[in-house]
Amino acid sequence: MRIFRSILLGCMLTLPFTVSTYAQDISVTLNDAPLTCRTAPVLENDRVLVPMRDIFEPLGYDVTWEQKQKTITAVRNDTVLQMKADAVFAAVGNTKIALDAPVRIQNGITMVPLRFVAQHSGANVAWDGKNAVVSITTHVADKYEVADSVVTIMTNKNQGSGVILSKDGKIATNYHVIENASMGQVIFSDGTVYQGDVTVVGLDPKADIAILKIKEDNLTPIGKTADVAIGEKIMTISSPQGKRNTKTEGQLLAKNNDILSFSAPIKQGSSGGGLFNAKGNWIGMCSSFYQNSYYAIPAKKVLAVPTNLQIPIGQMKNYAYRPSVPQNITITKEGDRAASVYWTPVYGVDYYRIYSASALDGPYKKLTNKEIGNDHWFWGFPHSFKIAYSGSRQPLFIKVEAMKNGASLGMSNPVQVF
Numbered sequence: 001m002r003i004f005r006s007i008l009l010g011c012m013l014t015l016p017f018t019v020s021t022y023a024q025d026i027s028v029t030l031n032d033a034p035l036t037c038r039t040a041p042v043l044e045n046d047r048v049l050v051p052m053r054d055i056f057e058p059l060g061y062d063v064t065w066e067q068k069q070k071t072i073t074a075v076r077n078d079t080v081l082q083m084k085a086d087a088v089f090a091a092v093g094n095t096k097i098a099l100d101a102p103v104r105i106q107n108g109i110t111m112v113p114l115r116f117v118a119q120h121s122g123a124n125v126a127w128d129g130k131n132a133v134v135s136i137t138t139h140v141a142d143k144y145e146v147a148d149s150v151v152t153i154m155t156n157k158n159q160g161s162g163v164i165l166s167k168d169g170k171i172a173t174n175y176h177v178i179e180n181a182s183m184g185q186v187i188f189s190d191g192t193v194y195q196g197d198v199t200v201v202g203l204d205p206k207a208d209i210a211i212l213k214i215k216e217d218n219l220t221p222i223g224k225t226a227d228v229a230i231g232e233k234i235m236t237i238s239s240p241q242g243k244r245n246t247k248t249e250g251q252l253l254a255k256n257n258d259i260l261s262f263s264a265p266i267k268q269g270s271s272g273g274g275l276f277n278a279k280g281n282w283i284g285m286c287s288s289f290y291q292n293s294y295y296a297i298p299a300k301k302v303l304a305v306p307t308n309l310q311i312p313i314g315q316m317k318n319y320a321y322r323p324s325v326p327q328n329i330t331i332t333k334e335g336d337r338a339a340s341v342y343w344t345p346v347y348g349v350d351y352y353r354i355y356s357a358s359a360l361d362g363p364y365k366k367l368t369n370k371e372i373g374n375d376h377w378f379w380g381f382p383h384s385f386k387i388a389y390s391g392s393r394q395p396l397f398i399k400v401e402a403m404k405n406g407a408s409l410g411m412s413n414p415v416q417v418f
Helices: 052-059 114-120 145-149 299-303 313-318
Strands: 027-030 042-044 047-051 062-066 071-076 079-084 089-092 095-098 104-106 109-113 124-128 133-137 150-155 159-164 170-173 184-187 198-204 209-214 233-238 246-255 260-262 274-277 282-290 293-298 327-333 338-344 351-357 385-388 397-404 407-411
Touching: 027 052, 047 052, 047 114, 052 062, 052 071, 052 109, 089 114, 109 114, 114 124, 145 150, 145 274, 150 170, 159 282, 184 198, 184 209, 198 313, 209 299, 233 282, 282 299, 293 299
Parallel strands: 027 133
Antiparallel strands: 042 047, 047 109, 062 071, 071 079, 079 089, 089 095, 104 109, 124 133, 150 159, 150 184, 159 170, 170 209, 198 209, 233 246, 233 274, 246 260, 260 293, 274 282, 282 293, 327 338, 338 385, 351 397, 397 407
16 A cells, blocks of 8 residues: 555645755845845855845835834835844734844844745745855746736745635635734735735635635636546646746646646645646646645635635634544445545544444454554545455445544544445
């Protein structure tokens, strides 16, 4: 049996931005051209610091320094970013953001963490540790018609992607993108940053779906959905590692009502991005990956989530979600003595336990996963595990138990396999 740890084991597509180089001379490029800085970026404690004014002014920000308070402020349209010397927090609008390195003054120039620039400037920012180059991009090199309907979503916990569902501001993403968040902002395909109110209007945590609402009224929605056949060409558009409007191409490998499996690579940060057919019709929302297996939630399942909630995103830090027991256990016979077992994936479950019995009322015996040598079983696609019938001919029933932090979340109803 092959074990997949996709949705359930937290291979979720969030943004790590660690630096692992000891290069001394760090250069900066803007849209592939060298950017002159009065002070070169520096590497301290495995974090890159960049001169704030030299970076933000070419991006269209007005930057001012207040000597008495030792505060630097960058303003572009409705976006206001503010930092104070030696502080480990910054203000994005009215929201306080933790920094991964303190702001410091070097030769009269304010140096700020590169990660903050990547997450809040509205530009695509990449760090090439091997060549010691900070690359900033404000344009999209290859424009796709549907890219205007795909956004980058930033919270104080994670970075992910999203798809615009309506002109008046509904956006779909994964629940794990906003999980435990106390603030959120949306970056559109052209680099415009929305930092106003974000409300959660739809939520299905066990399916890893969230619907957000922002106060905008002239957005480009995702357009019509479509069915897709196994083997068809597909493409993804998302923000892996914060790189907006990144496109990958492949084929649809398998599908059911819960999951689409495809070959187009996605990475951390792609959660909530769009999966499209060759004509650009929306077919699913990127959700997770494990090794070379990539998954999306069908568009129809995303659209089926009711949007009757009014939860400010700041309340998600206190939102209590308890994963449920597995549902829709499906048995697919493979001859007279073998079967594949599948169930609808449940976000947040650490692992499962499987019990078998020869009678509906038991007694049930816990099965050992011989591949890993314990009683842990994991959701997989197109099947979670296979079971072979041995011994004398008699009925066989199974139950599936969901586990979280070593505790049971409950047991499924028994299902007859043979």
